[in-house]
Amino acid sequence: SQTIHQWPATLVQPVGSPLSLECTVEGTSNPNLYWYRQAAGRGLQLLFYSVGIGQISSEVPQNLSASRPQDRQFILSSKKLLLSDSGFYLCACLTGFGNTIYFGEGSWLTVV
Amino acid sequence: SQQGEEDPQALSIQEGENATMNCSYKTSINNLQWYRQNSGRGLVHLILIRSNEREKHSGRLRVTLDTSKKSSSLLITASRAADTASYFCATDGNQFYFGTGTSLTVIP
Numbered sequence: 170s171q172t173i174h175q176w177p178a179t180l181v182q183p184v185g186s187p188l189s190l191e192c193t194v195e196g197t198s199n200p201n202l203y204w205y206r207q208a209a210g211r212g213l214q215l216l217f218y219s220v221g222i223g224q225i226s227s228e229v230p231q232n233l234s235a236s237r238p239q240d241r242q243f244i245l246s247s248k249k250l251l252l253s254d255s256g257f258y259l260c261a262c263l264t265g266f267g268n269t270i271y272f273g274e275g276s277w278l279t280v281v
Numbered sequence: 282s283q284q285g286e287e288d289p290q291a292l293s294i295q296e297g298e299n300a301t302m303n304c305s306y307k308t309s310i311n312n313l314q315w316y317r318q319n320s321g322r323g324l325v326h327l328i329l330i331r332s333n334e335r336e337k338h339s340g341r342l343r344v345t346l347d348t349s350k351k352s353s354s355l356l357i358t359a360s361r362a363a364d365t366a367s368y369f370c371a372t373d374g375n376q377f378y379f380g381t382g383t384s385l386t387v388i389p
Contacts, residue, residue: 173323203377212381213324213369228376259323263377268312270377272323 171196173273175260181279188233188247190276192260195241201263202243203270204235206256213259219243255280287370287380295388300357302383304370305350312373313346315355317366318382324369327355362389 172195182188194200201220205213215228217235225235232251236244243260260273287304294300306313312331316324330337330346330353337344343356357364367382 205379210384213379215376215378218376226376257321261324261377268329268373269314269326270371271326274323275321277321 171200171262171264171271173260173262173271175258175273175276177276178274179277181281182250184252184280185249188245188250188254188278190245190258190260190278192243192245192273193241194243194262197241197262197264199240201270202237203261203263204243204245205259205261207259207275208256217245250280252280254278287368287383289383290381291384291386293386293388294360296360296362298360300360300364300385300387302355302368302385304353304355304380306353306370306372306378306380307351308372310348310372313344313353314371314373315342315344315353316369316371316379318369319366324379327368357385360385360387362387 174193203218204216206216207213217225217227219225219237222237222240233247258276261270263270310332312329314329315327317327318324328339328342328344330344332348341358346353365387367384369379369382371377371379
């Protein structure tokens with residue numbers, strides 16, 4: 170079965186600094202990959218999804234960008250963080266074998 | 282939200298009682314799924330119900346789906362303190378949208 174690794178697990182960054190969150194997937198190939206953000210005590214907001222290498226769809230205009238340089242690697246980036254970028258970021262994947270998506274353990278980002 | 286809404290937003294019950302959560306969604310679906318999230322963790326898949334199914338059971342979980350009303354419910358029977366978590370519904374498609382979640386607290 171697939172395993173999703175996210176790092177870093179926790180990050181505190183100053184306003185205006187860059188961001189890079191990485192997600193890698195093991196145990197599957199050609200997955201759909203997703204980045205979600207969850208504000209404290211709130212639901213999940215889909216930020217980006219990717220159906221293949223170099224293919225990124227953005228759901229909501231953000232101060233963020235995503236890239237998929239390899240089949241099982243998904244990166245969330247920002248050039249200049251805002252306070253409102255704080256939250257819990259979750260990477261998820263959907264394999265070709267079913268309709269269930271699997272989540273990583275998340276990355277906590279606090280922008281100060 | 283981008284797709285669905287759960288209600289209630291928060292639910293507090295005594296251990297042993299049943300917990301019912303509802304989910305409404307906006308567009309046509311092939312499947313609807315329920316997930317659980319412990320505080321500060323990733324989401325874990327609980328159960329999937331297909332659009333041509335009306336009810337599905339898994340252990341203490343019972344899910345119903347009414348596509349005419351674009352709604353689903355999740356029933357947890359004989360709740361336990363360990364069921365304390367947030368519960369989300371998700372609709373399928375490339376995008377996989379989630380609802381806003383129901384925060385369930387089971388009091389021992």
